[in-house]
Amino acid sequence: MIYTKLGKTGLEVSRLSFGVMRLPEKDDKDGKRIIDRESSIPLLRKGAELGINFYDTHPFYCMHQSEIVLGEALKGIKEKVHIQTKCPLWKELEPGETWSNRLEQSLRNLQRDYIDLYIAHSVSWETFEKKGRDFLRMAAKAREEGLIGHTGFSSHDKPENVMKLLDVDEFECMTIQYNLRDLQYARCIEKAAKKGMGVIIMGPVGGGILEKLPKGKEHIKPEKVGGVPEMALRYVFRNPGVSCALSGMSSMEQLEENIRTISSPDPLTEKDYLELEKSFFSLKELADLYCTRCGYCQPCPQNINIPGIFHAVNLWRIYGSEEQARFFYGMFTHPDKEGKKRDPSVCIECGECEKKCPQHIPIIEQLKEAQELFGKPE
Numbered sequence: 001m002i003y004t005k006l007g008k009t010g011l012e013v014s015r016l017s018f019g020v021m022r023l024p025e026k027d028d029k030d031g032k033r034i035i036d037r038e039s040s041i042p043l044l045r046k047g048a049e050l051g052i053n054f055y056d057t058h059p060f061y062c063m064h065q066s067e068i069v070l071g072e073a074l075k076g077i078k079e080k081v082h083i084q085t086k087c088p089l090w091k092e093l094e095p096g097e098t099w100s101n102r103l104e105q106s107l108r109n110l111q112r113d114y115i116d117l118y119i120a121h122s123v124s125w126e127t128f129e130k131k132g133r134d135f136l137r138m139a140a141k142a143r144e145e146g147l148i149g150h151t152g153f154s155s156h157d158k159p160e161n162v163m164k165l166l167d168v169d170e171f172e173c174m175t176i177q178y179n180l181r182d183l184q185y186a187r188c189i190e191k192a193a194k195k196g197m198g199v200i201i202m203g204p205v206g207g208g209i210l211e212k213l214p215k216g217k218e219h220i221k222p223e224k225v226g227g228v229p230e231m232a233l234r235y236v237f238r239n240p241g242v243s244c245a246l247s248g249m250s251s252m253e254q255l256e257e258n259i260r261t262i263s264s265p266d267p268l269t270e271k272d273y274l275e276l277e278k279s280f281f282s283l284k285e286l287a288d289l290y291c292t293r294c295g296y297c298q299p300c301p302q303n304i305n306i307p308g309i310f311h312a313v314n315l316w317r318i319y320g321s322e323e324q325a326r327f328f329y330g331m332f333t334h335p336d337k338e339g340k341k342r343d344p345s346v347c348i349e350c351g352e353c354e355k356k357c358p359q360h361i362p363i364i365e366q367l368k369e370a371q372e373l374f375g376k377p378e
Helices: 037-049 066-074 099-110 125-144 159-166 186-194 228-237 252-263 270-280 306-317 322-333 352-356 363-374
Strands: 003-005 012-014 016-019 025-027 033-035 054-056 082-087 115-120 148-154 173-177 198-202 244-247
Touching: 012 016, 016 252, 037 066, 037 252, 066 082, 066 099, 082 099, 099 115, 099 125, 115 125, 115 173, 125 148, 125 159, 148 198, 159 173, 159 186, 173 186, 186 198, 228 244, 228 252, 228 270, 306 322, 306 363, 322 363, 352 363
Parallel strands: 016 054, 016 244, 054 082, 082 115, 115 148, 148 173, 173 198, 198 244
Antiparallel strands: 003 012, 025 033
16 A cells, blocks of 8 residues: 555545545345445454555445445554545524534544544535535634644635635635546646645545446547556546545445555556546547536435436446346346335425535436436336
8 A cells, every 4th residue: 555645634544545425335124225234344354454545435425324434434443544524514404503613523433532634525716605614613622622633625616715715724625526527626736735735535436336438439538458447547637736645435346456556666657647637538428417416415305316317227228227227227226115105206395305415417407318218217
């Protein structure tokens, strides 16, 4: 494993870090979707055994179970690990609730008395102007009390607004999206690195959309790399401003493959990367439906599995895997235990999902297109 300094924080973190957002799932006895602890806990522990020492989580990830399962997994392990979790400034405080209450809940969930990096989650410049200073005052107090070590932010705002956030001196780190499909924050990464901030990349493989290439476009991948995820990870790590990248690994195979990638020399040359960029940026197929399966749109009041449906659409539209797409669409839209429908036909167009989508996907319209693609249920 390769380690690097996380900006001026003094933390030494693994270049490949664990994004605890896509843990294995299963249905419980009542048909409710839950984290598969029997698979997830060994996976998280194995990551630490193999050298990963930085884990990123959130109180709402994985149906509000990510912090809890991570806390269980890391309890008692010998390896020293650092944890980043988040405070959702976009979610209004409940009556009587404070920003400190949210930090205290995360500490309880993680079964820890200290969090290495506590950040303002998915913050826009508009939200920061309204609530950011209150959050930073709370964070400063928590740091004095020994509850957190450092603070930062993550954002999906326009690059020009992220630039403004980078001028807030209290922030020590930035967590930002960056991959072959989405390079809009390249200048932000450069600026953050010049300021001595830690730069943490989320979505290096585009939330799974870069797991493979569209049918007929496989030749774009250089022969020197084993697979498309390796190609995508190497591209991200090529940027000198990047400190580490979060990978949402959901299987031992993904974990071991990514660790092999980061532990081996990069076989690609500058010419390889230039040719890759030229070929890759022409792929309109990857721009039509860019869902990273982050889950921010969930839960849907009608119990529609939006990320699952969009995953099925991607399999068909981008990769030409109709049979596989139909299998997953059927699985994600199958009625619940009580027989209540979960397919796009029950969408009431309330718009709650679109308000929360960091990619600004027109979800309502895309659900209608998904229904047209797969056909109405009987």
